[in-house]
Amino acid sequence: MVKINHRPSQTKYIFVVGGVMSGVGKGITAASIGRILINRGYKVSAIKIDPYINVDAGTMNPLEHGEVFVTEDGDETDQDIGNYERFLNSNIYKENYMTTGRVYQAVIERERNLGYGGKCVQVVPHIPLEVRARIEAAVGKTGAEIMIIEIGGTVGEYENMLFLEAARVMRLENPGSVLFVMVTYLPVPAKIGEMKTKPTQHAVRALNSAGIQPDFIIARSETPIDEPRRKKIAMHCNVHSDDVIAAPDIDSIYDVPGNFEKNHLSAKILKRLGLRPRCNDWGAWQVMAEKVKESREGQRPVKIGIVGKYFTSGDFCLTDSYISVIEAIKHAGVANNCRPVLGWLNAEDVEKQGVSILENYDGLVIPQGWGKRGYRGKIQAIEYCRTHGVPYLGLCYGMQMAVIEFARNVCGLKGANSEEINPKTKYPVIHIMPGQAELLASKQYGGTIRLGGWPCKLVPGTHLAHIYAQKFGPKVEVVSERHRHRYEFNNDYRKILEEHGLTIAGTSPDGQIVEAIELTDHPFFIGTQFHPEYLSRPLDPHPLFVEFVKACLKGGNIEN
Secondary structure, three states, X not given: OOOOOOOHHHOEEEEEEEOOOOOOOHHHHHHHHHHHHHOOOOOEEEEXXXXXXXXXXXXXXXXXXXXXXXXXXXXXXXXXXXXXXXXXXXXXXXXXXXXXXXHHHHHHHHHHOOOOOOOOOOHHHHHHHHHHHHHHHHHHHHOOOEEEEEEXXXXXXXXXXXXXXHHHHHHHHOOOOEEEEEEEEOOOOOOOOOOOOHHHHHHHHHHHHOOOOOOEEEEEEOOOOOHXXXXXXXXXXXXXXXHEEEEEOOOOHHHHHHHHHHOOHHHHHHHHOOOOOOOOOOHHHHHHHHHHHHHHHOOOEEEEEEEEOOOEXXXXXXXXXXXXHHHHHHHHHHHOOOEEEEEEEEHHHHHHHOHHHHOOOOEEEEOOOOOOOOHHHHHHHHHHHHHHOOOEEEEOHHHHHHHHHHHHHOOOOOOOEEOOOOOOOOOEEEEEOOOHHHHHHOOOOOOOOXXXXXXXXXXXXXXXXXXXHHHHOOXXXXXXXXXXXOEEEOHHHHHHHHHOOOEEEEEOOOOOOEEEEEXXXXXXXXXXXXXXXXXXXXXXXXXXXXXXXXXXXXHOOOOO
């Protein structure tokens, strides 16, 4: 173990900015840079700056912005925070996430409290100063020796200028301690057949206009950049050709750090920052990445269906709404030496076409969700799993739907429902949590639900307890898991549900909140009010997903 003697004033900073096109992998780039520097012996953390006015990601539709990732301390953040946690294998906190709305809100509140001593508060310098103060707070919280800061969006956007200004001044005041990495895309138009560098040139010029020169250019493309294009970018963008880093499309995001190291990126970054490598610890990550590769190439496939409703956007299928679930299943596939084959099942299609579309799956997952759209299809899918012995994992909303299905079809409580779906239901087996009704009545939606890490007391003798015991040892009684919900299991129906065979597998320490349910006479049927996917990491897969995939393997519905 490397002993680290570090003072916050010694922290180095790496800003990751985007070119002229979004969605090309800034988050994975930032996370991968963090991983290669961790492998070199440094303590690394990461910050995400989102330019939108929303205070956080919690009130945005998943189809609008992808998954809302919840941190241990209860912040509702952008999905890239999840990427950071998975690659860095450490928790990211609310201090590591900021938005334009959050920054402006803090400045306005300080002004209202005379925090500026009666001065005229202006966009410049006070907004950039608040950005810098938040970066320093994140360093203080994490103790990072190297802090990576991803600025969302693309360069040249008006809403990014104040963040770039904060970064520019940081480099001016800390020469040698601040680097800039631009992630850009090199298209190959089908009718032309030549890789084009002009978008990258324009992106760098736009960054130059903000007073910033990139140190490295990450050249995203379908195929590796060739030498003529590398030299052209170097000449027109004022960087050394060796600092144009090839980042071609690859099959697994977990190969990105290794791909960067083919270009010796960690050594180049450390040299620019005046640091020396402390070690070259690639062992665990390389083993994991190779297993992911093996699972793609030749290992037994297992077909898992995800029954959701945040897939479709126009003519396109978007899966970012469930990115943590997807990655958790991949991690479990590596742990089980198999290849998960994921199928996207729209809950509304189940309603229209029936459960026949579920027949070829080895197991089903119903992830998080809100509202009534598609809920009938989810209940149909759950009944299919329960009655056909198909492994089932319900996450948050997926647990609530499982309770409703059991109440209706096993307990005879016809019309049982969640108050979220039908506030006037005769049998509200899922009801609103105490205090939440008042918040909804006053339209206090943002950041008011049950969020972050909460303890779950395991019920001895359950499948759930056995699964956690396999990882944490037989004496484990309480685990911590992350939550994001406003509705919960109604204890008024606990007795009748248990009498008919539903097992309460986990509760809050005081026994008042049902955290998990299961069917003990089923191959695998578990629902959790919490979100285990948030804690699954490639180097540390979550045991619930590992056991779920193991159960799916025993089903064997796939033959090729």
